[in-house]
Amino acid sequence: MTLLDVRNLNITLQTAMGEARAVRDLNITLKKGETLGIVGESGCGKSMTALALMGLLPENATTSGELLLSGEDLLEKSEKEMCTIRGNRMAMIFQEPMTSLNPVHTVGRQIMEPLRLHRGLSKKEAFEEAKRLLDRVGIPNPSERIRNHPHQLSGGQRQRVMIALALSCSPDILIADEPTTALDVTIQDQILELIQTLVDEEGMSLVLISHDLGVIAENTQKVMVMYGGTAVETGSTDRIFDELTHPYTQGLFAAMPKIGMGRNRRLTTIPGTVPDLINLPKGCTFTDRCPLASEKCGGAVPARSQMNESHTVMCHHLDKAIKARGGELYQ
Amino acid sequence: MSVFFAKRFLTLLATLFGASIVIFLVMEILPGDPALVILGVEATPDAVKVLTKELGLDRPALERYFSWIGGILQGELGNSYAYKVPVWELVEGALKITIPLAILSMILSVILALVIGLYAAANHNKASDVSLMGFSQLGISVPNFWLAVLLILFFAVNLRWLPPGGFPGWEEGIWKGIRSLILPALALATVQGAILARITRSSVLEVFREDYVRTARAKGLSQRATLWTHVLRNALIPVITVMGLQFANLLAGTVVVENVFHLPGLGSTVLKAINNRDTIVVENVVLMLAGMVVLTNFIVDLLYAVIDPRLKAHDI
Numbered sequence: 001m002t003l004l005d006v007r008n009l010n011i012t013l014q015t016a017m018g019e020a021r022a023v024r025d026l027n028i029t030l031k032k033g034e035t036l037g038i039v040g041e042s043g044c045g046k047s048m049t050a051l052a053l054m055g056l057l058p059e060n061a062t063t064s065g066e067l068l069l070s071g072e073d074l075l076e077k078s079e080k081e082m083c084t085i086r087g088n089r090m091a092m093i094f095q096e097p098m099t100s101l102n103p104v105h106t107v108g109r110q111i112m113e114p115l116r117l118h119r120g121l122s123k124k125e126a127f128e129e130a131k132r133l134l135d136r137v138g139i140p141n142p143s144e145r146i147r148n149h150p151h152q153l154s155g156g157q158r159q160r161v162m163i164a165l166a167l168s169c170s171p172d173i174l175i176a177d178e179p180t181t182a183l184d185v186t187i188q189d190q191i192l193e194l195i196q197t198l199v200d201e202e203g204m205s206l207v208l209i210s211h212d213l214g215v216i217a218e219n220t221q222k223v224m225v226m227y228g229g230t231a232v233e234t235g236s237t238d239r240i241f242d243e244l245t246h247p248y249t250q251g252l253f254a255a256m257p258k259i260g261m262g263r264n265r266r267l268t269t270i271p272g273t274v275p276d277l278i279n280l281p282k283g284c285t286f287t288d289r290c291p292l293a294s295e296k297c298g299g300a301v302p303a304r305s306q307m308n309e310s311h312t313v314m315c316h317h318l319d320k321a322i323k324a325r326g327g328e329l330y331q
Numbered sequence: 332m333s334v335f336f337a338k339r340f341l342t343l344l345a346t347l348f349g350a351s352i353v354i355f356l357v358m359e360i361l362p363g364d365p366a367l368v369i370l371g372v373e374a375t376p377d378a379v380k381v382l383t384k385e386l387g388l389d390r391p392a393l394e395r396y397f398s399w400i401g402g403i404l405q406g407e408l409g410n411s412y413a414y415k416v417p418v419w420e421l422v423e424g425a426l427k428i429t430i431p432l433a434i435l436s437m438i439l440s441v442i443l444a445l446v447i448g449l450y451a452a453a454n455h456n457k458a459s460d461v462s463l464m465g466f467s468q469l470g471i472s473v474p475n476f477w478l479a480v481l482l483i484l485f486f487a488v489n490l491r492w493l494p495p496g497g498f499p500g501w502e503e504g505i506w507k508g509i510r511s512l513i514l515p516a517l518a519l520a521t522v523q524g525a526i527l528a529r530i531t532r533s534s535v536l537e538v539f540r541e542d543y544v545r546t547a548r549a550k551g552l553s554q555r556a557t558l559w560t561h562v563l564r565n566a567l568i569p570v571i572t573v574m575g576l577q578f579a580n581l582l583a584g585t586v587v588v589e590n591v592f593h594l595p596g597l598g599s600t601v602l603k604a605i606n607n608r609d610t611i612v613v614e615n616v617v618l619m620l621a622g623m624v625v626l627t628n629f630i631v632d633l634l635y636a637v638i639d640p641r642l643k644a645h646d647i
Contacts, residue, residue: 056545056549083551087550087551096542105561162546165550
């Protein structure tokens, strides 16, 4: 059954410089228990998409399209109704564990909040439940830690607290926006593994946002590659890495350091910078940086081509892109 | 906590000691001989000499400094040169007006600031926010003595709700005393409250942009619940800092408003003493004011630690 169905989502930000089109014509479908990875550079619209799902976009944002959660359009919901969904049916983990917890409250108090709000637990019950949650996310000595303030915990522990928070009301969907970017590499794996285990055990759906293809490859079933506010390529994770097609996805893949590539070889980069969302190019947003770009690319937005059942790509030069697979498009 | 407390307390004592030296030195440098002021310009040099000796002003400065400090430590402030009565008698009445007035003004100012500041922040960039901030700009710009005159005209002369000035003394009953302090407190609180409201608003808006506020919203807390449980406490630190400074100002810097309302407060007392070259009164009152300012800062520091547990942790 389809749990989340995003149809033609558009997000526009009113800025002093003009209108910035943060997300354009985005479509997502997510079944219960399914995991989706969203990958892309900074400013490609990943976080905006996540905030739109939570209904937490900044005030200067306007949206259009449909965000269906179990058939109900979240964009039509009142703020009051959204408050019963956030933290309850949908929960989010943020990038910065160091600043995502309130410094003046104990972690226990912060975990107890959604328990009392959504599950209607008494203070005492919520306290016990918070302890159990802390234990569940692997915080040692929870009965003591529960009285700690955030500054008394390490970054990894704070992210565990954030996970406990997100988990507290057994949401249908967990959105993790770069949950490990700010953490040590050794801690990263532990946190991802924890998220993976909990998602499996609870049967939650997961939207994992990252700029790291490796993280996405290991932790999700489906992947969506975003560039310039739109999904340039989507597909199932186990196949897409063999079938990388869009020149941007190929570039992202080529830019990953590989073991055994030799000391003196420079890392591959995609030349240029992300497009200005205020003055987006008329055609394909990747035109300026694409090694395959032709005149046609700048003029019209490419259609979405269905490569197979799950795999879609938006590119004018599919043939050339397929031919370049695994090759040296960015040398 | 006790280390934090002890450290702050030692700072308080050291500051007071430093202040006493500065106050004494400034009064030494101040031109004008107390004896000459008391006797008038026509006095003979001999008479001045006799009075100087009588007042103990012929002794070396160091000796006078230590006898002053020694006296204070024993609870003895000495006698006024001009009025020949104990300094405490002159100051006591003034303190009984100034301290309640400062507290009343501060309460009014804080109520004004929190109501306006929070409401404006919660309605950021809407018409109510813009107009409230416009009013607060007006409140800051209006000189308090002029506002005092307007208040007297309106509430005392036209409506006859409150007395236009003077102070009956607390012996006449607490309510009567408070009644005569309401208008001066309002005149003082309007300006300070307006400043504090703007600080409250900007501080709240700043905290609203913090990551943990987004977390609170993501938990399902409404905007209003987030404001009360997560934003307010974090936003209070700059507000309390300014409150401390304002309270100090209310204790010492209210001479003009005191004059408009004919209140013999601390400011008026010290001004009179300076004109009379009544150095011992000036020294004692200024040291008292310094003590109250330092004490206010001490309390502000303690409040910081209560609000934000991180500050306590860093200090130890």
